[in-house]
Amino acid sequence: MRDERLPLVRRHAALRCAVGDYSPLGCNATWAYLSATACPAPDLRRDSAALLRALAILKESRVAHLAEMDAFAARRQVEKAAGRRTPRVTDTAALRFPRWPSAAPPSRLGLIAAVANRHSAFQRFPYPDETLSPDIEVRQLAHLHARLEDCAASYLKALGRPDRRAAAELTDTVHGIHSLTRPGYSPLNMYLLPWLRFANLLTYAASAPFAIEQ
Incomplete structure (x- = not known):
């Protein structure tokens, strides 16, 4: 990626591969974050300097992530020795939810770009057939879908600074979607889990602190 003797298309592909290996916001959202920041x-395919800046941003985040994982491993070793075999839910949140590890707060512009990217995808997601789960009314699914759409639109309209009412609405919407998911395999999960992943990214972006320059 750093070899400026290579064609930009190959260096661009190498950066895409790096994002495939490390994508704390999800692959597409991470790429959108890097492209914006x-x-x-x-665009990145035509700007050698921007490619290097994107790689530096990604590397800095990965270094912060690895440091967090080392600290987590060391803490778990002590906890296991003390008899606590299972980590707290809060301790594993960083492993289960989208988040941008960094020594500094994340970029507001980057998070807006990531949400905008996934919002476009959310609008194209297939809608679940009500016959997949007869116990769930169609209007319940439609209501949650519409609420999540409104939450995303509100976040983007506010340029990443939603008010308390919008944040509370998002929290309630996430709980509503999560309540419809089922443990293990469920046909409905194939539709709801992508909604939930987008909702989790939106929740992080709406609550994350921002870098001073933003």
Whole structure:
């Protein structure tokens, strides 16, 4: 990726591979975050300097992530020795939810770009057939879908600074979607889990602190 003797298309592909290996926000959302924060002109495929900035941003986050994992492993070793075999739910949240590890607060512009990217995908997600779960009314699914759409639109309209009412609405919507998911295999989960992943990204973006320059 750093070899400026190579064609930009190969270096661009190498960065895509790196994002495939490390994507704390999800692959597409991470790419959108990097594209926005690297400030390419006009895009990463044509800007060698932007490619290097994007790689540096990704590497800095991965270093922070590895440091967090080392600290977690060391803490768990002590806890296991003390008899606590199962980690707390809060201790594993960083492993289960989208988050941008970094020594500094994440970029507001980057998070807005990530949400906008996944919002576009959410609008294209297939809608679940009500026959997949007869105990769930169609209007209940439609209501949650519409609420999540409204939450995303509100976040983007507020440029990443939703008010308390919007944040509370998002929290309630996430709980509503989560309540419809089922443990193990469920046909309905194939539809609801992508909704939930988007909702979790939106929740993180709406609550994350921002870098001073943002």
